[in-house]
Amino acid sequence: MRVLFDITHPAHVHLFKNAIAELSADGAAVRVVSREKEVTTDLLDAYGIEHTPLSSKGDRKASLAAEWARREVRTFQVARSFDPDVVVSHLSPSAVHAARLVGAESVVFNDQEHPNTVPRLTAPLTTAYCTPRSYGADRGAVHRRYDGFHELAYLHPNRFTSDRSMLREHGVDPEEPYALLRFVSMGAHHDVGERGISPKTQAELVETLSAFGEVYVSTEAPLPESLSANRLPVPPESMHDLLAEASLCVTDSATMAMEAAVLGTPTVRSNSIDAGGEFGTLSAVASYDLIEQVPATDVVAAARRLANDPDAAARWAERRQELLDDTVDVTAYELSVIREVADA
Numbered sequence: 001m002r003v004l005f006d007i008t009h010p011a012h013v014h015l016f017k018n019a020i021a022e023l024s025a026d027g028a029a030v031r032v033v034s035r036e037k038e039v040t041t042d043l044l045d046a047y048g049i050e051h052t053p054l055s056s057k058g059d060r061k062a063s064l065a066a067e068w069a070r071r072e073v074r075t076f077q078v079a080r081s082f083d084p085d086v087v088v089s090h091l092s093p094s095a096v097h098a099a100r101l102v103g104a105e106s107v108v109f110n111d112q113e114h115p116n117t118v119p120r121l122t123a124p125l126t127t128a129y130c131t132p133r134s135y136g137a138d139r140g141a142v143h144r145r146y147d148g149f150h151e152l153a154y155l156h157p158n159r160f161t162s163d164r165s166m167l168r169e170h171g172v173d174p175e176e177p178y179a180l181l182r183f184v185s186m187g188a189h190h191d192v193g194e195r196g197i198s199p200k201t202q203a204e205l206v207e208t209l210s211a212f213g214e215v216y217v218s219t220e221a222p223l224p225e226s227l228s229a230n231r232l233p234v235p236p237e238s239m240h241d242l243l244a245e246a247s248l249c250v251t252d253s254a255t256m257a258m259e260a261a262v263l264g265t266p267t268v269r270s271n272s273i274d275a276g277g278e279f280g281t282l283s284a285v286a287s288y289d290l291i292e293q294v295p296a297t298d299v300v301a302a303a304r305r306l307a308n309d310p311d312a313a314a315r316w317a318e319r320r321q322e323l324l325d326d327t328v329d330v331t332a333y334e335l336s337v338i339r340e341v342a343d344a
Helices: 010-025 040-046 063-082 093-102 117-125 164-169 199-209 225-230 236-245 254-263 272-276 280-286 296-307 312-325 330-343
Strands: 002-007 029-036 052-056 086-089 105-109 128-132 143-146 178-183 214-219 248-251 267-269
Touching: 002 010, 002 063, 002 093, 010 029, 010 040, 010 086, 010 330, 029 040, 029 063, 040 236, 052 063, 063 093, 086 093, 086 330, 093 105, 093 117, 105 117, 105 330, 128 280, 128 330, 143 330, 164 236, 178 199, 199 214, 199 225, 199 248, 199 296, 214 225, 236 254, 248 254, 248 296, 254 267, 254 280, 254 312, 267 296
Parallel strands: 002 029, 002 086, 029 052, 086 105, 105 128, 128 143, 178 214, 178 248, 248 267
Antiparallel strands: none
């Protein structure tokens, strides 16, 4: 079996890393193409996953079209030379198109309904379009639903245990309270016209939460000099260890909110995209009361309240177990689909 993975975002490294490792261990020929966006290639390197970067994210939204046009050509060139049986991606049009052009099967894993155009146009070209059951749209005959969320491909207890000794080596005491703040740049295609947590509110969060313990800040934009003391103390590949042991996570990122929730970390999220209800998976996790979604005007107050709540961790642990009881090991599901379509 020959499998080509297209990885264009840091979250997709985590989504597919365990499947890549297991397929390789089973003797499959695996090729990975990547995109230089944030820490995507750094994570692949840290996990020892060989990859070929095909494009880089530009500084402006207008540059996205030119980048993806180049990526279409380069992905096809790699696929033609590698001759895969299956091409796997997180809704990458270039990967789906390349699979169709070289006669390979195409497996897509997607958990975002917003915006509708890309999935609506891409799904009919795939062999299997796999989503969590809570995904709101219907993508036709190729659409497959499973009981789970992408984050359970790498944060399910079968796949992840936090490394507390590593945290101590980097100066983090997992026995002491600390908050992790994650802010995104709002530059992705599904972020156009939306708003996250403003720089002013970010600074207010740091000041407010510093009264309760250490505050660590992760941001896609350059970290302001005023927050240099709050820089992440661990390398990017250890972010989930830090998140798992945090007392509180505050973010405008859907991905980080989902990750924190499935780890049982009390979480506050604020982002204007929530108002339209486009993310069914985010709503599904929030239905377990694992994510408090609040408007920007309330995010500091919500964070302060949770930081002051001595019972929050225990409540979140109980809610997390309820979620795990209702869901599956998503890496195992990924592997079953890939092997099935390869053998068809």
